[in-house]
Amino acid sequence: xxVQDVLAAQVKEAVSNIFNVTLETVExxxxxxxxxxxxxxxxxxxxxxxxxxxxxxxxxIGDYLVAHNQEIEKFNVVQGFLxxxxxxxxxxxxxxxxxxxxxxxxxxxxxxxxxVEYSSPNTNKPLHLGHIRNNLLGYSVSEIxxxxxxKVYKTQIINxxxxxxxxxxxxxxxxxxxxxxxxxxxxGDKLVGNYYVKFDxxxxxxxxxxxxxGKTEDEAKAEAPILKDAQEMLRKWEAGDAEVVELWKTMNxxxxxxxxxxxxxxxxxxxxxxxxxxxxxxxxxxxxxxxEKDIFYRKDDGSVWIDLTDExxxxxxxxxxxGTAVYMTQDIGTAIQRVxxxxxxxxxxxxxxxxxxxxKVLFLILKKLGYxxxxxxxxxxxxxxxxxxxKMKSREGTVVDADDLIEEMTATAKNISEELGKLDGYSExxxxxxxxxxxxxxxxxxxxxxxxxxxxxxxxxxxxxxQGNTGPFIQYTYARIQSILRKAEFDxxxxxxxxxxxxKEKQLIKQLQLYPETVQLAAENHSPALIxxxxxxxxxxxxxFYQNVTILGTEDETxxxxxxxxxxxxxxVIKSSFALLGIQVPERM
RNA sequence: GGUCGCGUAGCUCAGUUGGAUAGAGCAUCUGCCUUCUAAGCAGACGGUCAGAGGUUCGAAUCCUCUCGCGAUCACCA
Numbered sequence: 017x018x019v020q021d022v023l024a025a026q027v028k029e030a031v032s033n034i035f036n037v038t039l040e041t042v043e044x045x046x047x048x049x050x051x052x053x054x055x056x057x058x059x060x061x062x063x064x065x066x067x068x069x070x071x072x073x074x075x076x077i078g079d080y081l082v083a084h085n086q087e088i089e090k091f092n093v094v095q096g097f098l099x100x101x102x103x104x105x106x107x108x109x110x111x112x113x114x115x116x117x118x119x120x121x122x123x124x125x126x127x128x129x130x131x132v133e134y135s136s137p138n139t140n141k142p143l144h145l146g147h148i149r150n151n152l153l154g155y156s157v158s159e160i161x162x163x164x165x166x167k168v169y170k171t172q173i174i175n176x177x178x179x180x181x182x183x184x185x186x187x188x189x190x191x192x193x194x195x196x197x198x199x200x201x202x203x204g205d206k207l208v209g210n211y212y213v214k215f216d217x218x219x220x221x222x223x224x225x226x227x228x229x230g231k232t233e234d235e236a237k238a239e240a241p242i243l244k245d246a247q248e249m250l251r252k253w254e255a256g257d258a259e260v261v262e263l264w265k266t267m268n269x270x271x272x273x274x275x276x277x278x279x280x281x282x283x284x285x286x287x288x289x290x291x292x293x294x295x296x297x298x299x300x301x302x303x304x305x306x307x308e309k310d311i312f313y314r315k316d317d318g319s320v321w322i323d324l325t326d327e328x329x330x331x332x333x334x335x336x337x338x339g340t341a342v343y344m345t346q347d348i349g350t351a352i353q354r355v356x357x358x359x360x361x362x363x364x365x366x367x368x369x370x371x372x373x374x375x376k377v378l379f380l381i382l383k384k385l386g387y388x389x390x391x392x393x394x395x396x397x398x399x400x401x402x403x404x405x406x407k408m409k410s411r412e413g414t415v416v417d418a419d420d421l422i423e424e425m426t427a428t429a430k431n432i433s434e435e436l437g438k439l440d441g442y443s444e445x446x447x448x449x450x451x452x453x454x455x456x457x458x459x460x461x462x463x464x465x466x467x468x469x470x471x472x473x474x475x476x477x478x479x480x481x482x483q484g485n486t487g488p489f490i491q492y493t494y495a496r497i498q499s500i501l502r503k504a505e506f507d508x509x510x511x512x513x514x515x516x517x518x519x520k521e522k523q524l525i526k527q528l529q530l531y532p533e534t535v536q537l538a539a540e541n542h543s544p545a546l547i548x549x550x551x552x553x554x555x556x557x558x559x560x561f562y563q564n565v566t567i568l569g570t571e572d573e574t575x576x577x578x579x580x581x582x583x584x585x586x587x588x589v590i591k592s593s594f595a596l597l598g599i600q601v602p603e604r605m
Numbered sequence: 606g607g608u609c610g611c612g613u614a615g616c617u618c619a620g621u622u623g624g625a626u627a628g629a630g631c632a633u634c635u636g637c638c639u640u641c642u643a644a645g646c647a648g649a650c651g652g653u654c655a656g657a658g659g660u661u662c663g664a665a666u667c668c669u670c671u672c673g674c675g676a677u678c679a680c681c682a
Contacts, residue, residue, distance in 0.1 A: 048625065058624060060662060070662090096662085097625060138682090175682075292682095319680060328608080329678095336680045343682050372609060373677055399611080400675085438642065454644090466618070469610065471675070473617085483644055484630035485618080492644050500641055537621070549619060552629080563637090563646040583641095605644075 019055065019087070019102065020044050027057060030080035035066050046526075052092060053099025054526065060096045070096030104517045107525045112511035114528070115585045121531040121592055123165030130392070131354055132158045134366035135172040135284070139271040140184045140212040142205045143278050143418040145401045145474060146368070149463050152598060153398055154366035155284040156464055156544040159596045161364075164539030169358050173290040173350065176268055182249040184208050185263050186242065187215035197270050203277060203419070204270025218242050278418050283456065283598055288357075290350065296341060299349025302385065303335045311384050322381060332377050347378050348385075355389055362392030364542065369397040369469070396542050399471035416474065425455035425480065432482055439604065453600045454488050460599050461487030465548035485552050487599055490590060493555045493562075494601040497587035500567055500580065508577040508584075515578055520561040524582055527554045531589055535596070544597055551593045558586045 024042040031039050043061055047053035059073045066073060074093035078100070081088050087106040092099050114120045134154020137143060143151075155170070162168045188195075188211045197204045219242050226236035237243075252260045279285065303320055306312040312320050312334055320335035334344050341349075354360065365375060375395035382390035403416070430451040433439060439447055462480045466472055482488040517525070530550065538546040567579040591601050 043622095043624085045624070050626075056625090060624075063662075095625065178682075180682090317680090330608095333680055338680080340680085342680065346682095368676090369610070370676055371682095374682095376609085397610085402675095432644070436642090436644070438644095462617095470618090471611075481617090481631065486630080486644085488644055489630090492642080496642055496645085503641065541621075543621095545619085546621085549629095552619090556629085559645060560647090562641080563643095566641075568641050604642085 019106065022085070023055065023057070023081070023100070026081055026085060027077055030077050030084075031062065031066065034076050034080065035068075037065050039065065047099050051094060051097075051099050052101060054102045054522075055100050057098040057100065058096065059098055063096075074098040104515065104522075105513070107517060107522060108513050108515060110529060111525050111582070111585070112513060115511070115581055116509075118588075121535050121589065122163045123532075123536070125167060126165045128165075128362070129167035129169070129358070129360045130161060130362040130364060131169045131171055131358060131360045132161065132364040132366065132396075133171050133173060134158075134396075135279075135286075136175065136367070137172070137275060138175045138180065139205075139268055140180050140208060142203070142209045143275065145416040145418065145421060148282065148418050148421070148459070149398060149401050149472065150366055150368070151279070151282055151284045152460055152463050153396060153468055153544065154364075155598045156547075156596060157364060157366070157396060157542050159598065160535065160538045160542075160544060160547065163535050163596055166539075169287045169360065170285065171288045171290060171354070172286050173292060173295070174272075176291050177253070177293040177296060179246060179250050180212070181264065181268075182246045182253065183215040183219075184212040185260070185267055186246050186249055187211040187218065188267065189263070190218075197273070203274040204272070205274030205278075206419075207274075208267055208271050215242070215246070278422075281419070281422050281456075283600075290354075292346070295350045295353065296346050297349075298353055299345040299347070300335065300339075300341055302348050302352060303345060306334075306381075306385055309385075311381075322384075324377065324380060327380060329373075329377060329380070332381075334381070344374070344378060344381070347374075348381060351378075351382060351393075352387070355387070361389045362394070363389075364394045364396050366396040366398070369399055371395075372397055394542060396468065398468040401472045401474050403474060421459065422456065425459045426451050427455070428480075428482070429454035429458065429488070433605065442604070450602055450605060453602050454482075454491060454605060457487030457491050457594075457599045457601075458482055459487075460597060461490070461548060464544040464597050465552075467545050468543060488605075490551055490555045490594065491599075491601050492605055493558055494587055494590045494594075495603060495605045496562065497558075497583045497590075498603045500583050501587070503568060504580045508580045510577070512574060512578050512581070515574055518565065520557075520564055521579070521582060523557050524554075524561055524586060527557050528585060528589060531593070538596075547593050547596050551590060551597075554586065554589060554593075558583075 023044065027042045028039050031037050039062060041061065043058045045056050045058060047056045057074070057077065059070050059077070062073060063070060071093050074096065078091035078093060078098055081100065082091060087103050089101045089103040091101060132154055135147065135151050137147060158168045158170050188208070191214055192211065195207065197207055200207060202210075219240055222240040222242055223233075223236045226239060227233060231239065249260055253264060303312060306322075307314065307320065312322050314320050315337075317337040318339070319333055319337040321331050321333050323331050325331065332344065333342055334348070336342060351363065354363065367375065372395065375393075375397070379390060379393045379395070382393065430447075433447070433451060433454070439450070442450070458480045463472065465485065480486070531554075534546060534550040538544065561582075565579065567583060568576065570576045570579070594601055
């Protein structure tokens, strides 16, 4: 039971004793910094039930609380706000309990398990900045959900089939000269991506040639021989043609290897991969089932639909007239498959907001089909990452490549670090590792601190900041704390219960106190931004403490011990909360 | 056109069951390194919370309308 609950009960008791009124709700909020106090009772809502002035009411409740609760030191009333000052003992008691708890902030693991899907790339395009946002969000939300007490499985579905794959394969056959990642030194995803571009170029040439021959644009686009060949290749793939399947496997493997490299650099991982080549047939039997239950209906041409007009949506196709699956069919089938595979009771889909409508429909269909877990589906929808020039378009070469960006961030971190020159005694390897941690920290924090729903405008000209509300700022504070701990060569492990807190110390403990509820809130809202902002506040508070009080230099032993303990606890929380964002913290920088 | 999302300082963003004088960072300007890491601290400057109504003791937050930006409305994925 936290203070707020205790106080709420006592406030009700007070009002009942003094005014003979039973309160329904008691509303608290943290006291604003401009006023003295730790927690504030808002008395306005009570005035409906109690006929008196807000000030008199506040005074009366305040007097009662001070008389009946030892942890309350004093109070003051401003307008309808009763500001309560808690005794140091209360804070010391809390701090003593959590300072060495390695799981502080995290809930114990419960029954609920959930699958988080993210990344889900195409195999013909290298990962870009948009994927980075997706990956960081998906990974971080997974970690946050784990910390909130859920069992989490991370997954990606790899789009490894369809005409687009055949385009890259065909171009490689035609123009590839048996190039491989080994022979060229290119990452596999980049190599295959290049052939996708080559296909597009050849295709466009053929189209303009045909148009010059007098064909209309539509005719030319449909009749270009290279496209026909790609379609033929898809037919062969679907028929299981040995040669085509072999090439498909080889080239896909190149891409997977390339992706793995990028994932490893980014620090994200998956518990399970699903491949569309395995799942694209799923869902058809469910459509049959839905037809029987009259959830779906068949049109004259044989196609199957669901009518969602009652829900304010449209009609949506779930099976083509030729009996083949559409995207929706596959997603229905895959969802059901995942529940079978992992016995999960919910799912999170990390997919851009251009698919808001699709997921609305998907979830609705699954609910109508009667799956109880359909209530626990969440579309983690996020805004696009735009460049100053507008949308990223791979065909126009205006994409920010994921590998390049990571490289650039690392290089910037290196420049700054070398300029500051604080790394004497570090080996080259240690330095490189540190630059990577800082560069990635800057990038990840920059992206995760923003509310997922909002669009991000990314300007490659103005590189990501390393000062102010940034990843490196927070990492720096952590490194500072570690420096203090290295120098604190004495035993500071004993809890302290007799101590007079100064304002900075008290603020810090208050901020630490907020960590567990922040984790829960971030989990409920699927929002890493809440964790990022919390950590920033904590770090700002610590830096102010650090610059305004002496830690190791004080005469008073208790004071010195307490301040070291406090610094350590803050460092632990920084490390813990940054882990939820997928960001590492350095011992020095 | 229908639906959904967004609009807060010059720029990037916080502001979560409606609470006190709307907060940070960047940029600009002042101070602070012979004491624990100055990627820091202390301060100044900067606001019609897109606009108009409404609900409320109280609105950036809830409701309605208007404007602006974006997404979406395929037998594509």
